[in-house]
Amino acid sequence: MSVTRVLAMLMAAQILPAAAHAQDEAPTAPAEEVAPSAPAQPDTSNPAKALTGFARFQHDNPIGKTLRNLKKDGVDLSLDFVGNIAGNPIGGNDKGFAESHWVSGAANVDLEKVLGWSDTRLHIQGAWFSGDSLGREYIGNSISFQQTWRPVSGPRLTQFNIEHDFGRLNVMAGRAAVNSYFNNSPLNCVFMSNTSCLTAYGGISDIGITAFPNSSWAAKAKYSFRNGPYVQLGVFDYNNALNAKGKGGLDLSLGQGTGALVAGEIGYESDPAKTRLPGRYKLGFYLNTDGGQSPYYDANGNSAALTGLARTRLSGNRLGLYAMVDQTVARAPGKSKRNLAVFGRLFVNTGNVQQLDWFASAGLVKTGTFKGRDSDTIGFIVSNTHFSDQQIAYLRDLRAKSGGRGSPSANEIIAELNYAIAALPGLRIMPNVQYAINPDPIYATSRKTDIPDAVVFGVRVDLKLAQFFGK
Numbered sequence: 001m002s003v004t005r006v007l008a009m010l011m012a013a014q015i016l017p018a019a020a021h022a023q024d025e026a027p028t029a030p031a032e033e034v035a036p037s038a039p040a041q042p043d044t045s046n047p048a049k050a051l052t053g054f055a056r057f058q059h060d061n062p063i064g065k066t067l068r069n070l071k072k073d074g075v076d077l078s079l080d081f082v083g084n085i086a087g088n089p090i091g092g093n094d095k096g097f098a099e100s101h102w103v104s105g106a107a108n109v110d111l112e113k114v115l116g117w118s119d120t121r122l123h124i125q126g127a128w129f130s131g132d133s134l135g136r137e138y139i140g141n142s143i144s145f146q147q148t149w150r151p152v153s154g155p156r157l158t159q160f161n162i163e164h165d166f167g168r169l170n171v172m173a174g175r176a177a178v179n180s181y182f183n184n185s186p187l188n189c190v191f192m193s194n195t196s197c198l199t200a201y202g203g204i205s206d207i208g209i210t211a212f213p214n215s216s217w218a219a220k221a222k223y224s225f226r227n228g229p230y231v232q233l234g235v236f237d238y239n240n241a242l243n244a245k246g247k248g249g250l251d252l253s254l255g256q257g258t259g260a261l262v263a264g265e266i267g268y269e270s271d272p273a274k275t276r277l278p279g280r281y282k283l284g285f286y287l288n289t290d291g292g293q294s295p296y297y298d299a300n301g302n303s304a305a306l307t308g309l310a311r312t313r314l315s316g317n318r319l320g321l322y323a324m325v326d327q328t329v330a331r332a333p334g335k336s337k338r339n340l341a342v343f344g345r346l347f348v349n350t351g352n353v354q355q356l357d358w359f360a361s362a363g364l365v366k367t368g369t370f371k372g373r374d375s376d377t378i379g380f381i382v383s384n385t386h387f388s389d390q391q392i393a394y395l396r397d398l399r400a401k402s403g404g405r406g407s408p409s410a411n412e413i414i415a416e417l418n419y420a421i422a423a424l425p426g427l428r429i430m431p432n433v434q435y436a437i438n439p440d441p442i443y444a445t446s447r448k449t450d451i452p453d454a455v456v457f458g459v460r461v462d463l464k465l466a467q468f469f470g471k
Helices: 003-013 053-060 062-072 111-115 134-139 389-401
Strands: 075-090 097-110 120-131 154-166 169-176 216-224 229-238 259-269 279-288 293-298 311-313 318-331 339-349 356-367 377-387 411-424 427-437 454-464
Touching: 053 062, 062 075, 075 134, 097 111, 097 134, 111 120, 134 454, 293 389
Parallel strands: none
Antiparallel strands: 075 097, 075 454, 097 120, 120 154, 154 169, 169 216, 216 229, 229 259, 259 279, 279 318, 293 311, 318 339, 339 356, 356 377, 377 411, 411 427, 427 454
8 A cells, every 4th residue: 555545545534643552552642541441333244234323323424434444554543632620619729620631643554554564553643732730720739630731731742653563572663751651551541630640640750751741762672471471671862851832742852861761661461351350460660860859959958948049950860660450350241341440559769869759559440330331430549649758848948938837748648539421432421529638739839837638529521533433
């Protein structure tokens, strides 16, 4: 199939490309991991079988037909929208309401079908972010209650890489984010809290890992053994200046940054088609040769909060270890998607002193709720973010500078309970409630007392247009 023909078909589709799935492990895309299972697609295997309602629309609409034909020819397109609405009627530094959203488009191109390059795939992804943060602007804490909010709004190239399979060895090179491949799970984004989606909290704060939507030049190799075990290692360029406003992920400078990110992981993933109660287990590390900045001291060795000077840069490395477990503990008979899975996450900082000492979370996801609701989910998660002594001392000094006394708690506990409604293929609506105990005052720097515990009510909406149209 010629490149010219592919371009013509892309133009004919008249939609933006969306998130690509790498064969070894799906890159973390905005809405690609909303739930462990999705509504069934229309049965088109028997043309004589009568289709009614929405299934008929999916079978007959021209967009769905075009997408299916493109996918057969090796070009898999999608376009996703994720919106978050949140408000805190109780607690926080102030009461408020915030909305944030993103639109993500990507193309996953099978280069064997397109160009004859066997076992090779091209991944392209872009996203546009917009909106406000309830946590930062009203509650005052640093952990977002909206996984769609980002401090830098606007468009961004989030992925542009190529991967090739050499049997059990898979290699990737190009532009990518660390959390697209490491410490990743389909259960992470069955929540709205940023403690879970898109990556378990800790590595972004302490290590400065490039996380969606930010990307950098990268190379990664993964070797899969028989029956589930694997090992993988990745090296990523670290240049935080490329994530600034106005860059849009299009500055492709290499070697102009302040360090290198190295991530390694060993794990085991059982095959759900062959295992009654599948599981996923991972151990890994992050290493950043950029040492970061002190949470407390300025360049003269004094309290940066009291002097007002910038916090000093640190030599040495930032290093963190992580572990994650997903385990299905119950599953309905036969081919039913109904199941109950439990999970746990842990991050421990072992390098330079940074904002956090450790982070831990645990929860469950129930897929299949009431009769006839096999694709709905119930999710629950509780997390504890433990701040370092230096970070707490910095916040204590800020409080004293404003005329207050005492220190904020070193433990910030956030829980979320949600119900995700599979309204239509590709459309999920997830009302949720979150509860924050001891919200940190990192964005309430003039507060003299502890921030009251906050109750947050929210709604998350996910729309996968390609799935909606019946790809």
